[in-house]
Amino acid sequence: MPIYRAPVEDFRFLLHDVLELDKQRDLPGFADLSPDLVDDILSNAGKFCEEVLQPLNQSGDEEGCRFENGTVSTPKGFRRAYKAYCEAGWSGLGAPESVGGAGMPPILTMAVHEMGMSANQSLAMYPMLTAGAYGALLATGPDWMKQHIAPRMVSGEWAGTMALTEPGCGTDLKLMKTRAVEQPDGTYKMNGTKIFISGGDQDLTSNIIHMVIAKIPDENGQIHDDLSTVNFFMVPKFIVKEDGGVTVRNGVNTGGIEHKMGIKGQATCVLNFDDAIAWRLGPKPTPRSTPLGPGEKRSSSAGMAGMFGMMNAARLGVGIQGIGLGEVAYQNGYAYAHERRVGRALTGPMEPEKPADLEIVHPDVKRMLLQARASTEGLRALAAWTTLNISISRSSRPEAETAGLLEDLMTPVIKSFGTDMGFEAAN
Incomplete structure (x- = not known):
């Protein structure tokens, strides 16, 4: 039977004796980070990983996620463990206090993240991806998203994903086919397909906030094969209004789940965007007033900075x-x-x-x-x-x-x- 014992003592030695965190009190988030608080976080995180996450690791991999009638179900015990993880505050450990997080510095979230991955990577990836998504939202989103969406992600009520890869496009974003067309109300309609999307669908949360990159066509409806057309979008599974109200299902549908060699309790999905309502993040691109000169390239869009941060x-x-x-x-x-x-x-x-x-x-x-x-x-x-x-x-x-x-x-x-x-x- 597989075992796991969180390396709490190794982390204590590293943080206290090697990096001397107690001498870093001038850094952001370190002012109240006493040795006792660090030890308390490490020991409680280790205990949770050993007692709650690890026992579901093998059974979760054997059962795997299921895709039936267009929806994904996670393995037995995952919903209860995820709820316990969020209720204990681990989902918001590194998030700002202004959105309901604990405001702990990255060095502590790194330690808890490692222990979660050792204990049960399939399950621990769901909140990890959400943290990346709400971090990008806080960096690039408008105030209403920071007020009504980010706190629900920090609490674990909602989850998040990174939707970047396409069937014919991995690292070369110029080949991307997913497009987003601006609407009169300032939102966008998105169409395209993303693949290998970890946590793309699941039954752990009531909503999923997809952070998506897509191309915006020019005034003639043409897509250019360069990074200037690539923008960053927030696309919720269920549409969220600017007052925080949740309405109807968005045009985001799961096409299937990938059949992998491992981490089968993590739903790696194909996502289809069919006239999905999307909100562009970051400043709106400014059209060029003059044509490109010979050999001149369009500059990258503002949304790329948010995407690369994530x-x-x-x-x-x-x-x-x-x-x-x-x-x-x-x-x-x-x-x-x-x-x-x-x-x-x-x-x-x-x-x-x-x-x-x-x-x-x-x-x-x-x-x-x-x-x-x-x-x-x-x-x-x-x-x-x-x-x-x-x-x-x-x-x-x-x-x-x-x-x-x-x-x-x-x-x-x-x-x-x-x-x-x-x-x-x-x-």
Whole structure:
């Protein structure tokens, strides 16, 4: 039976002794962050992950999500666990207090995020994606969205997604086909298809706020193959009015769920947008008054900044997923090596009275376990240091600009190296 013990003591050593959080009280969100509060958050998050999330991990993967009559159902126990997660306040740990969050700094949300991914990645991804979505909404949305939509996402009443990838378009956004046409009332009608959308549909929340990128045609109805036409939109599953009232179902429909090798309790969906009502985020693009010159490119739209902010948070989150999976893989590999018997030690039988020695006596087994542990602990420290630099970059310290550059540099490194080493540990 798979096991998981949250590495609370490792986090305490890292945050208190290595990074010395108690000396960072001048940073945003650190003023009231006493060592006792940090320990309380870590220990309670670890306990929740061990006792509530982890027991549903294997059963959730075996059962998987179900797609019937156009709707998605999550595995047994997921709804109850998600509700408990939100009621305990974990869904809003890093959100601003102005929208109902706890206002904790990224270094603590990183720690809780890693433990959730180790315990049950399928379930933990739902609130992780929502955090990225409400973060983008707070950065780019108008006041009515910040007042009526973001708090419901922070509380966990509503969820959020990132809807970027299309059947014929991944990283090359110029090839995107999804379009949004402006309407007289200032909203947009969106048509197109997005694929591989994690949390695209589920039965955990009463509404889902999709953060979507799409192209806006020019005055002649033409779509240009460059980033200037790409804009960022908020598209709710159920339409939300500017006073916060919820009305009818929007034109967002689930075309199916992907059949994956793992994380089957996470609904990875095909989403079809059929005249869906969408709200553009960020300043409205200003049309050019003159044609483009030879070799001149259109500038990127204002919405791209919001989208990339959300994606950078997701990149860091994906790297931390890899670290979390490396941790739980190491723990289970270590336990297995102390239970299974195979062959004899090179120096002679360690337990002659037994039919074979424990697997842990073999040097290459020790090497693999040590490598998994060393890479996981090292990457955890790197991720924590990077999230500390996020806070420094938002401060008035002289090194704020340098910290921001370090954050930009290390985010893709943590994503790629964290997932590579997590895979190697699990392999």
